[in-house]
């Protein structure tokens with residue numbers, strides 16, 4: 491590929507005591523693509539994503555965003571740099587409204603004195619932006635932006651989390667098992683959302699154990715094994731059983747798929 495990766499990592503190492511969760515892991519995400527990250531349980535996928543999203547600091551290795559070295563000290567720092575992560579646990583506050591959840595931690599204040607000195611929130615602006623974002627992503631089956639998140643279905647909640655990420659993620663969106671807890675219909679909606687987000691030009695990292703979902707939406711598949719990137723495959727060239735065989739070590743990937 492001739493393009494420069496938007497987000498890349500080289501030689502990431504992360505140790506937890508005697509466990510080496512990342513062992514010289516590399517990573518490349520290119521502009522506009524959906525990159526799936528697959529791997530067996532314990533292969534180090536979450537550790538990789540946590541390093542890329544500022545949730546853990548790697549012991550060794552480097553991460554570059556648009557070619558520039560970055561050292562995220564916190565998830566907030568990664569967010570500020572344009573990397574949004576939708577965690578499996580979603581990190582939504584159930585009792586708060588959809589609009590409040592979308593702006594959690596980055597509320598809009600009223601302009602001028604009211605906002606700066608009295609810290610008054612600009613609710614109207616937040617609700618307007620939340621409504622726009624949700625309808626952009628075709629999520630306006632949600633009638634009331636003031637509705638508490640706990641009253642939404644699993645798919646709608648996931649939708650709010652994705653809309654929030656798409657609203658604020660200016661460069662990269664990372665999704666950790668976005669369909670794991672969802673039914674068939676809701677999963678479908680979330681997969682469509684992922685494709686919508688890509689069509690808006692935002693690249694996505696999708697961590698998933700669900701091979702049909704991965705093969706349906708991914709442009710490339712990063713196979714993680716024993717703490718490192720084993721290979722990168724094009725889903726058009728390999729079957730799901732090939733991918734699982736590479737992931738589990740039952741089969742070695744061909745030389746051209748092996749990561750450098």
Ligand SMILES: Nc1ncnc2c1ncn2[C@@H]1O[C@H](COP(=O)(O)OP(=O)(O)OP(=O)(O)O)[C@@H](O)[C@H]1O
Nearest residue numbers: 506509510511529530531532533534535536537538
């Ligand atoms: N906070 C931690 N403390 C100790 N060990 C950890 C910690 N986080 C991860 N590990 C270990 O690091 C290894 C990689 O874990 P990681 O969660 O990154 O794998 P994974 O590929 O995401 O697995 P899964 O698919 O099961 O979620 C595992 O052996 C795990 O037990």
